[in-house]
Amino acid sequence: MQFINNTFFGIFVSVAVYLIGLYLFNRFNNFFLFQPLFVGMILGIFVLWILEQTMGVSSTVIYDAFWHGGKDNFIGANLLFWFLGPATISFAVPLYKRNDIVKDYWVEILLSLIVGLFISLVIIYLMCRALNLSDSEIASLLPQSATTAIALPLSTSIGGIPAITAMTVILNSVIVLAIGDQLVKWLKLDTDPIGIGLGLGTSGHTIGSAKAVKLGSIEGAMASIAVIVVGIVTNIVVPLFARLIGLK
């Protein structure tokens, strides 16, 4: 038990599983299912699960050790998590570099995000009904286009389950990172870099934006602007939509 109550346990596990993922990704010619983040996540969950089974302690004890180094410490994997903040503000740079696109197309960008988001909500709602999900599950899925800090309180306010929303927002990023750009190519939607950027930023949040930055400067800038605008628009549109369909 002692050895996991250690500030560096969570950090080490996170970095190690990511590096294994990176190795596999390079080894298997960038096969999309071997995205380092995806592999790292699965391996990490597996490591914690094995520890839970072999040490015979509750999952909460293991999780606390991973997240903040056990009961006597404050820092663990949450140190790495903290860096998502500074990393997110970094997207101001790719955005600024394509200020020309922002200046030329800001009306179209705003309209696309608002209209696109609304249509998505309608389709997601219909799909959830078709899959027979409960009202609280639907309410948990609707705020997913916003980042966690916006989506969780929003989910609570329309009667959703925050834990499901949190999981959804995380999975968004992983899924978009794994298949986002391939999907856009398969559907032949890859003719417009502005569209790709806005799509990746809306669905994949900051991780989707990091992917967009790799695709090109316009994609990166548009994903960054999507992260800002969609968070705010979601905050306004989702409660209205929830009322419209009669959730709480």
Add this chain to the structure above:
Amino acid sequence: MNKTEKERIVEEEQKDASPVIIQLGIFAAVLFVSNILSVIMPKAFPVPVPVWGLIILYVLLTTHVVKLHQVEKLSGFLIGIIGVFFVPSGIQMYKSLDLIKEDGITLIIAIIASTIILLITVTFTARLFISISKKIRNRRA
């Protein structure tokens, strides 16, 4: 953006990057102010600290208060390894394993599908709007 603005960015990119400590200082200052703004926002309308930070740094860059070479290197570095920062969030789902057990595979399918719906719908809508506006602009020109 006029031509001088574009030239300015190119010129900035060729300048030597500021020392890491200055870049860190700018980031720390932006995050500090963002935190204050985030706290004073009404609860019903939360704007998270990183989103405030993104807006503030963008405004500072656009108004040339902060120069590109003062933040470019650190931001490139952080964006480059953002995947690692996200790993703990992913592993966090260990906590939600019971959730998945209860609601089963349907919920996962719904999540995967809704991610794809968001991606496709927004990409498609934007592509449509941009192409329409390009046509209108061409006709005017």
